[in-house]
Amino acid sequence: xxxxxxxxxxxxxxxxxxxxxxxxxCLLGGLPDWVVAYSARLVRFINLERTKLPEEILRHNxxxxxxxxxxxxxEVERSDxxxxxxxxxxQRLQNLAVTLDKVEG
Numbered sequence: 594x595x596x597x598x599x600x601x602x603x604x605x606x607x608x609x610x611x612x613x614x615x616x617x618x619c620l621l622g623g624l625p626d627w628v629v630a631y632s633a634r635l636v637r638f639i640n641l642e643r644t645k646l647p648e649e650i651l652r653h654n655x656x657x658x659x660x661x662x663x664x665x666x667x668e669v670e671r672s673d674x675x676x677x678x679x680x681x682x683x684q685r686l687q688n689l690a691v692t693l694d695k696v697e698g
Contacts, residue, residue, distance in 0.1 A: 601625075601627050601630070603629045604630075604633075606633075608633075611632060614639070616689070620694060624693065624696060632689060636686075639685045642685075646682075647671070651671055651674035
C-alpha cells in the first residue's frame, strides 16, 4: 500500500492487470490513482495466490483425510483442491470489487 501511495500513478500494466481481473473503468473511474495502483497490486497478489493455493490446499486436505481414512484418491483430491482455490480467487476478486465500489460511492 505504501508503494502505491508513494508512486501515486497508475501504469498501463496496472490497467491491463485490473482489466484481466474484470475490474474495468466503470468501477475504477473517479478513484484516486493510489487506490487504483494499490488495487492492481492486490490483483497481482491474488493471481499469484491462485497459482500456489491449489497445492497448499491439496497438501492440507491430504494430511487431514489421512487422519481418518486409509485410502484417498489423489486425482479427486487434486480436483477438489483446484475447485476450492478457484472459489477463493473468485471471492477475493468479488470482495475487492465491492470494496472499490464502496470507496467510490
